[in-house]
Amino acid sequence: MFGCLVAGRLVQTDAVPVAQDKFVFHLSDCDQVNHVVVFMLGTVAFPAGTGGAVYFSFPEPVSGSPVWQLLGFLSNDKPSAIFKISGLKSGEGGAHPFGMMASASPSVAQVGVSVEPLEQLAQQTPVTSAAVSTVDSFLLFTQKMLDSLYNFASSFAVTQAQMTPNPTETFIPSSCILKWYENFQRRMAQNPNFWKN
Structure with missing residues (x-):
C-alpha cells in the first residue's frame, strides 16, 4: 500500500504491518538521511474518510526507546509527501499510535504510517522542522x-x-x-x- 524513498537508495515497499492499520519502514544508516519521501503505491486506496498519519522515530541514544514525531499525512487526494528528517533526531516526541515498539538497532530509524480518520488528521500538528521548503x-x-x-x-x-x-x-x-x-x-x-x- 505504501512506499518509502531515501535519495541514493532503492525504493522500499516492504512496510512491516504492526497492526491492521499501522505500518513501519526501517531506515538503516539513518545518520546519512536528510529527507524521506513517503507515498501510496496506487494499488490500494485509503478507505473513505481516512488517510495516513506519517511518523518518524529515531531511538534515543541513552534509553534506546524510540521517540516518535509526527511529520504529516497522506490521503487519497495527497498520495505522496517529502519530509525533512535531518533535524529530528533529538527532541521530544509526541502522542503516537505505535506503542513501545523497540528499534532494531541504535542506527535504525523508523517511518510509521497509521491509518486514521481525516478529521483527526486535520487536527494534528506536525513538527515544523519536518516541512520541506517550497521555495525554489x-x-x-x-x-x-x-x-x-x-x-x-x-x-x-x-x-x-x-x-x-x-x-x-x-x-x-x-x-x-x-x-x-x-x-x-x-x-x-x-x-x-x-x-x-
Missing part, C-alpha cells in the same frame, strides 16, 4: 545574496559628519542600495525569471 532554491539563493550584499554594504556606512574628504573615493548613499534591494525583491516576487530578459 534559485529564489532562496537570490534572497540570501541580496541580504548579504545589503548587509556587507551597510557595514561600511558612515554619516556625512563622519566622512573625511577623499577625492579618489566614490560614495553611494545607502538609501540607493536599499531602493535597489527592495526593487529587485519586488521584481523577483512577480517573475523569478525577469533577469533573463
